[in-house]
Amino acid sequence: AQSVTQLDSHVSVSEGTPVLLRCNYSSSYSPSLFWYVQHPNKGLQLLLKYTSAATLVKGINGFEAEFKKSETSFHLTKPSAHMSDAAEYFCVVSPSGGYNKLIFGAGTRLAVHP
Amino acid sequence: EAGVAQSPRYKIIEKRQSVAFWCNPISGHATLYWYQQILGQGPKLLIQFQNNGVVDDSQLPKDRFSAERLKGVDSTLKIQPAKLEDSAVYLCASSPIGNRGRNSPLHFGNGTRLTVT
Numbered sequence: 001a002q003s004v005t006q007l008d009s010h011v012s013v014s015e016g017t018p019v020l021l022r023c024n025y026s027s028s029y030s031p032s033l034f035w036y037v038q039h040p041n042k043g044l045q046l047l048l049k050y051t052s053a054a055t056l057v058k059g060i061n062g063f064e065a066e067f068k069k070s071e072t073s074f075h076l077t078k079p080s081a082h083m084s085d086a087a088e089y090f091c092v093v094s095p096s097g098g099y100n101k102l103i104f105g106a107g108t109r110l111a112v113h114p
Numbered sequence: 115e116a117g118v119a120q121s122p123r124y125k126i127i128e129k130r131q132s133v134a135f136w137c138n139p140i141s142g143h144a145t146l147y148w149y150q151q152i153l154g155q156g157p158k159l160l161i162q163f164q165n166n167g168v169v170d171d172s173q174l175p176k177d178r179f180s181a182e183r184l185k186g187v188d189s190t191l192k193i194q195p196a197k198l199e200d201s202a203v204y205l206c207a208s209s210p211i212g213n214r215g216r217n218s219p220l221h222f223g224n225g226t227r228l229t230v231t
Contacts, residue, residue: 043225102159
């Protein structure tokens with residue numbers, strides 16, 4: 001069965017410093033992986049998607065993620081945090097390779113301090 | 115483009131009562147999803163429709179949950195009777211059919227927060 005594990009439930013950074021949100025996945029074959037963001041009282045928004053093309057995936061708002069098969073990881077990074085990045089981030093895997101039956105991780109809450 | 119609309123925004127009920135949630139997807143989106151997000155967890159898929167047919171309801175607790183999508187547009191999700199553990203945010207999402215008949219990225223609504231006391 002496919003699953004994702006987000007290694008940190010909370011991450012706190014200062015504005016202007018790098019962001020690293022960690023995600024490990026479990027899959028018996030090459031998965032499709034996603035990162036979604038959820039701002040307070042807002043709907044979930046797709047940040048980026050990996051589908052077996054380039055291993056470094058660039059998303060919106062300066063975020064990117066690197067697929068590492070040897071480490072079964074798909075960590076999300078951003079060089080410089082902004083106050084508006086404070087939100088809940090979800091690592092997601094798709095068994096079917098598309099957008100059906102997405103399996104979400106438990107989420108990482110990112111706090112950004114001035 | 116208008117987003118996915120959900121109502122009500124909040125609902126508080128007592129256990130054993132019934133409740134219904136409504137979702138209006140983005141116009142033209144063939145696929146509609148209902149997700150349940152319990153506090154501290156990621157969303158979990160309850161049911162997926164394509165047009166007015168059910169594609170996947172394997173994780174829907176059918177003894178108390180039901181959903182329909184009349185005419186392939188709006189959808190309602192009902193819980194009867196509610197239990198304490200049903201307290202969660204219920205998210206609706208929709209997506210168009212993309213190239214090669216595959217679904218495209220989901221557009222999520224803001225959700226309905228249900229509290230069962």
